[in-house]
Amino acid sequence: xxxxxxxxxxxxxxxxxxxxxxxxxxxxxxxxxxxxxxxxxxxxxxxxxxxxxxxxxxxxxxxxxxxxxxxxxxxxxxxxxxxxxxxxxxxxxxxxxxxxxxxxxxxxxxxxxxxxxxxxxxxxxxxxxxxxxxxxxxxxxxxxxxxxxxxxxxxxxxxxxxxxxxxxxxxxxxxxxxxxxxxxxxxxxxxxxxxxxxxxxxxxxxxxxxxxxxxxxxxxxxxxxxxxxxxxxxxxxxxxxxxxxxxxxxxxxxxxxxxxxxxxxxxxxxxxxxxxxxxxxxxxxxxxxxxxxxxxxxxxxxxxxxxxxxxxxxxxxxxxxxxxxxxxxxxxxxxxxxxxxxxxxxxxxxxxxxxxxxxxxxxxxxxxx
Amino acid sequence: xxxxxxxxxxxxxxxxxxxxxxxxxxxxxxxxxxxxxxxxxxxxxxxxxxxxxxxxxxxxxxxxxxxxxxxxxxxxxxxxxxxxxxxxxxxxxxxxxxxxxxxxxxxxxxxxxxxxxxxxxxxxxxxxxxxxxxxxxxxxxxxxxxxxxxxxxxxxxxxxxxxxxxxxxxxxxxxxxxxxxxxxxxxxxxxxxxxxxxxx
Numbered sequence: 001x002x003x004x005x006x007x008x009x010x011x012x013x014x015x016x017x018x019x020x021x022x023x024x025x026x027x028x029x030x031x032x033x034x035x036x037x038x039x040x041x042x043x044x045x046x047x048x049x050x051x052x053x054x055x056x057x058x059x060x061x062x063x064x065x066x067x068x069x070x071x072x073x074x075x076x077x078x079x080x081x082x083x084x085x086x087x088x089x090x091x092x093x094x095x096x097x098x099x100x101x102x103x104x105x106x107x108x109x110x111x112x113x114x115x116x117x118x119x120x121x122x123x124x125x126x127x128x129x130x131x132x133x134x135x136x137x138x139x140x141x142x143x144x145x146x147x148x149x150x151x152x153x154x155x156x157x158x159x160x161x162x163x164x165x166x167x168x169x170x171x172x173x174x175x176x177x178x179x180x181x182x183x184x185x186x187x188x189x190x191x192x193x194x195x196x197x198x199x200x201x202x203x204x205x206x207x208x209x210x211x212x213x214x215x216x217x218x219x220x221x222x223x224x225x226x227x228x229x230x231x232x233x234x235x236x237x238x239x240x241x242x243x244x245x246x247x248x249x250x251x252x253x254x255x256x257x258x259x260x261x262x263x264x265x266x267x268x269x270x271x272x273x274x275x276x277x278x279x280x281x282x283x284x285x286x287x288x289x290x291x292x293x294x295x296x297x298x299x300x301x302x303x304x305x306x307x308x309x310x311x312x313x314x315x316x317x318x319x320x321x322x323x324x325x326x327x328x329x330x331x332x333x334x335x336x337x338x339x340x341x342x343x344x345x346x347x348x349x350x351x352x353x354x355x356x357x358x359x360x361x362x363x364x365x366x367x368x369x
Numbered sequence: 370x371x372x373x374x375x376x377x378x379x380x381x382x383x384x385x386x387x388x389x390x391x392x393x394x395x396x397x398x399x400x401x402x403x404x405x406x407x408x409x410x411x412x413x414x415x416x417x418x419x420x421x422x423x424x425x426x427x428x429x430x431x432x433x434x435x436x437x438x439x440x441x442x443x444x445x446x447x448x449x450x451x452x453x454x455x456x457x458x459x460x461x462x463x464x465x466x467x468x469x470x471x472x473x474x475x476x477x478x479x480x481x482x483x484x485x486x487x488x489x490x491x492x493x494x495x496x497x498x499x500x501x502x503x504x505x506x507x508x509x510x511x512x513x514x515x516x517x518x519x520x521x522x523x524x525x526x527x528x529x530x531x532x533x534x535x536x537x538x539x540x541x542x543x544x545x546x547x548x549x550x551x552x553x554x555x556x557x558x559x560x561x562x563x564x565x566x567x568x569x
Contacts, residue, residue, distance in 0.1 A: 020422060020496045020519045027458040030506035118502045196505060218507030
């Protein structure tokens with residue numbers, strides 16, 4: 001009896017009956033997405049590009065963004081319409097907030113993108129009891145070998161005053177975007193969703209009104225057929241969400257879905273890689289520079305300020321703005337708004353930071369001042 | 370008359386204070402008599418230690434032991450302590466269960482006892498890991514959390530100070546280095562205990 005007890009206790013002194021992992025060992029992924037990319041990139045390459053350097057697919061979380069009034073109000077002239085066409089991005093398009101992980105991908109070869117981190121709070125819209133993040137899977141040629149998608153920003157035309165020598169932004173990203181699962185709400189999309197807490201069906205954050213059921217908690221893959229731009233604008237004016245065709249809606253767990261991305265010409269999809277400085281539709285009107293800005297490859301127009309953008313100087317100012325689009329070869333669309341009078345934060349401020357109404361710069365166009 | 374009264378009061382006061390002084394000079398052994406005379410000693414208390422397999426953090430818990438003997442004593446001890454630490458991916462808890470057979474060399478000194486205690490025995494470690502962000506992402510099962518139990522041979526060498534306080538009760542303080550052998554390597558650490566003892 002005593003011998004048996006000793007034999008039982010002996011392993012306790014020398015054996016390790018289990019394997020402790022501590023902080024090591026593989027971390028279980030939080031979600032994995034199966035992706036297939038189709039298309040012939042040889043037909044889509046931009047001029048001067050002869051091959052794909054490093055094709056990758058990355059997850060880009062979307063920003064809550066609102067276009068500026070000038071871009072959605074009816075154009076007051078043909079010139080203004082041309083500027084809108086040249087300088088305003090799709091008001092229903094996907095706007096990136098943050099680039100998450102990316103993995104290599106090849107045409108027609110399924111690949112899996114695995115997430116080990118949840119989206120950060122800054123890409124989730126809502127409060128802590130009800131918030132959601134939407135993401136687009138973006139296929140890009142990683143021309144700079146950084147392993148991730150670099151976002152670009154619209155370049156502003158030079159400003160005067162304190163910003164006379166203001167840099168108009170860094171160079172555009174060298175990465176070439178060939179496709180995305182979620183480009184705009186006016187097209188069919190497949191988006192990554194991550195939801196915490198309740199879901200607000202009235203939220204206008206990339207809405208899918210009419211799609212049932214609501215996105216599940218955690219990660220999911222959602223699809224919607226999209227709505228027309230006219231329907232979207234009409235719904236916005238009436239305070240409604242543009243309805244989706246329920247038959248085009250889809251919802252599935254990440255493991256049950258294969259996300260298909262079709263190759264497209266880069267100019268059609270490159271806006272998904274364009275970051276925005278402001279996301280609340282606010283406009284910074286700028287002091288015109290002393291010397292004429294380089295307007296080559298830009299579209300320009302004179303236009304009244306949007307009537308509901310009067311700031312504190314109610315009633316509406318009679319100011320005319322000189323609107324300049326970005327250059328035609330730049331990656332991201334954008335506008336620069338010049339006024340002869342105004343402040344940095346409020347074009348209709350009572351005490352202006354600049355006032356050239358009596359003596360406009362020599363290059364200032366005849367805008368009816 | 371008043372003068373006589375003052376002399377009497379002063380005399381009484383001096384007499385009383387002399388009596389109090391005599392009482393204050395009584396040995397503490399008389400005031401707080403120690404009744405511990407037997408060879409058996411039991412103690413228990415709060416344990417603080419370095420987690421057995423980590424070189425960081427503080428493991429806290431409880432421990433107890435019993436010994437029998439005079440100058441040389443032997444006995445058994447056990448303790449449980451727990452620590453939780455986090456990395457970017459994991460939140461890990463380790464529950465350390467130490468079982469030791471102990472040999473004690475002790476030397477009485479006044480109301481106290483100084484001792485050197487050597488313990489040998491297994492250390493059981495119960496590990497529980499939770500994947501950070503896993504619950505929010507909807508992970509379940511072993512992807513969300515897992516656990517394991519491992520046993521390692523270990524040894525402790527502690528200095529022990531026991532101060533008999535009253536009757537059979539004492540205050541015990543101990544501490545010293547510990548070691549376990551895990552994955553073929555020696556992991557050093559330390560442990561300490563503050564508690565109460567009882568010796569009939």
